Amino acid sequence: MPGGHVVAPCLYRCPMHTLPPPSLPASDPQHVLIIDDDPLMREYMAFNLSADGYTVFEASSAREGLDMCQRLSVDVIISDIVMEGADGYEILDALRAKTATATIPLILITASGGQKDVRKAMSRGADDFLHKPFSVDELRSAVQAQLRKRAELKNQAERALLELRASISLAFPHELNTPLNGIIGCAEIIKIDAHEANPAGLIEMADNIIVSAQRLQRLTDRFLAFASTELIALNAAELAKARALRTSGPAELIATIAARIAADYKRAADLTVEKAPGTLAISTDFVSRIAGEIIDNAFKFSKPGTHVRVLMECNPVGYSIRIVDQGRGMSPEQIARIGSYSQFDRKKYAHEGLGLGLVTAQRIADLHGGYLQVESCAGGGCTVTIQLPLVPEPASIVTASR
Template sequence: MTTSRNLLPIEGLYAAVEARLKKVEMVRQQAERKLADLRDNISLMLPHELRTPLNGILAYGEILVSDAGTLTPGELVEMGQVILESAKRLQRLIENFLIYAQIELVATDQEALRQLREKKTVNPGEVVGEAALHVADRNRRRQDLELELTDAPVQISDMYLGKIAEELVDNAFKFSPLGTPVRVRLYPEDSWLVLAVMDRGRGMTPDQVARIGAYMQFQRKVQEQQGLGLGLAISKRLAELHGGGLRISSEPNQGTTVYAKLPLSNS
């Protein structure tokens, strides 16, 4: 009888260990699948995304080398400006790919995720305002920018909050006409801080909104998107990793509003 009583806890322990090992293996397989998807996405999209700015740099660089003596000072300045803008775009693309890869790796590491969520920003209005003004100047559209920012401490680092604001405001400027407003609002709502970016651009269909994901490009043959899918994917993923989310409201030919929701800080 004593032997029988002793066997039951051991059998239960074996079952618990086996269940734990299965769970660990499942988590490992999920992480490997995510990394494989990440590698596939980067290998498919990186060459295309890099080729456009590289083509501008190479084409104008070749002209400068072969025909510099026949060009006017104005033409030289114009070509130099194209090369500079292409190089800046290339730099930003590379940075975005690296950031996307980094945050996807963080998502598979519970300790890294915990540390990520411990960061907070006490002056989000200042961070969002600076990011929005920087993007407006880069697009030469400061006159179109409207800011309505309320400060409330939020559970995200100022670097990642600024990144979300930068990507959302940049998309709003890219896909709306010069002279139309881009409105940036920051306001508390229940236990959340909401960043809302509104434009009066061409908008998106419900199907396009539903299909937003990393590296997805909308109507590429109609209008060059220059990283719309990646920028929104980064913003969406950052919001989700901090316990929030991202929502898009859009109508074709009416405009788009993107809402990023982040948890308010309790301390």
Template sequence: MKRILVIDDEEWLREMIQLALRQKGYEVVEAENGAVGIEKARKILPDLILCDVNMEKVDGYRTLSSLRSEASTAAIPFILMTGLADNAGMRHGMELGADDYLPKPFTIDALYAAVEARLKKSQALRDEAEKKLADLRDNISMMLPHELRTPLNGILAYGEILAADAASLQPAEIAEMGQIIHESGKRLERLIENFLIYSQIELIGADPQRASALRKKQTAFPRKIVETRAALQAEATGRSADLKLDLSDKPVAISEDYLTKIADELIHNAFKFSKAGTPIQISLFPSELDLTLSIADHGRGLGTEHVRRVGAYMQFERKMHEQQGLGLGLVIAKRLTELHGGSLIIQSEQGVGTTVIVRLPLAMPA
């Protein structure tokens, strides 16, 4: 049985709503003002909240803001009821996180329609989140054991040799084994980091409030981030001479951490899947509405079907080419871009190379 919390300082209206909703099989809890409503919401965690806007002590907007600021109540569907449904008030309520408005006076049919629509949407979001988690578990169960064991086996094997035979080994041999252990550890670190980030962004994508909050972050100087990450990866692969940069600057609507992650993954792939001596061209340029990041290599490229099937835990042509990791880098970049209202396009031709184009919305002026 779905539980609905009704917050209104007019007793007769609460009684009317309660009777109507109970006839439909809902459990109804009443609160006579916003302060009481907040406490009851925290305690019972209802499936839906109906709240009047104009109340003494704590009005509907403050009630909504308070509940949206707490993790346990932030995702509860919230309908504001008001006799003053002007555009400014409705916009303010939506900015605070209201799911719908129910103008007073309303009919019983309008009440039923609003409640049922919100509950259905909430259930659909929960089903989507559960499906994504189920898919994630299935993919992890197939791919993760192998991907974890590969670097872990290297660490354990060479660690065992060093522990048992250090006295008989030459310094060069010890150094070589130490380097292999270090590289295996970094590979394991990257794998775990990508797994955690992918899990996080899939959950954010299923929560409209969290996704909306994500888009309010900004990076004032994206050029510096792209330039720094490109230089570091070029140096790490010994290919600084292959790096070609053409970068402009404009504030963009994404956090520095997530922009860094997108740049890291795409630049990493460009160096990883192309040969030394071939150029990596990275461009950053603004238009009227967005900022475009373009990363082009002259590597082996992807076929049309491979581009279409970009998905989580998918590695392309694994039997033909040795690869490391879960193949999550491109997917993480794509999902992060989409969560911020942008787009990621892959242009690729086998044997010619790949260009990845990321468009992110510009930051709104403060």
């Protein structure tokens, strides 16, 4: 500009001296991308956000903005809804469909001020709205709110990762070494005594190897299930696909899983199942995973001769699966730590596992709009309730008689 002076855009006739002092972002500047085909609007927002210490990128079209998202590090995006070519909704869909951009906060700008736009955008994953005309204070507050939210989510993820690393580093060597030592030990005995061992002894060694290998397989299976669930959670497109899958006849599936697990523990007489019809908005694989993990825990942590009940019912908010046992139970502190990927009372109880099964079941339910709830007290049994989305029954068609 002439003379090197910086002039504030006069889009809303707000002289600079009326603006409150900027709140500078701490440490490294945070990056804001503005997508708008109105150059005056872009200049107005860019000028004021730059004055607050943000690094601002500008794009005059949806295509240019999406390209910049792929090439640059962006912390917040502000986009107009109505633009030539692709609109703000298409930008929103494109961002949420890719892992690299799915979690970037998006603030949409609308001139209509109608609730219809707000509901439509929020249902598709928008984070906030600015209604024209908006003040600098409103712009600043919207950006700061999304940055705080993004920072908190990042902190939560980092804390969860640290807890996961700590839990795995403590328990994983034991969980791997126990079955591996069993396999190696039995193999060495067979090798040393091969010429003198009797058939019964060889069969016993082979059985021990099989048991150890099965334990190792279960551990691997749980890790793979946990990892695949987290990958789906990070990919908006994969998550949408998962939520579109259905399970017809879940009662028979869950009852079959429960009967198999009860038979494995030689406790068929301890099992009670109450079924309910329905179609679930979740895949058969995920239903099997959730039911298998929770029912297995119920038998694992309760004594033979005590009841394990699997109760299914349809309710106004979905499909409920309750697993009730009379085992050792969990304290409030242990229930609160379910999301921390940790074992419970490892020194006191010798059961195998890293605690990933329960965490994975909870995660699957959360990703489908359901939940997993534990009600228990130490020594007093345990009730785990899984609430899953139910596909609505089609409205019945009544034909009037003549």
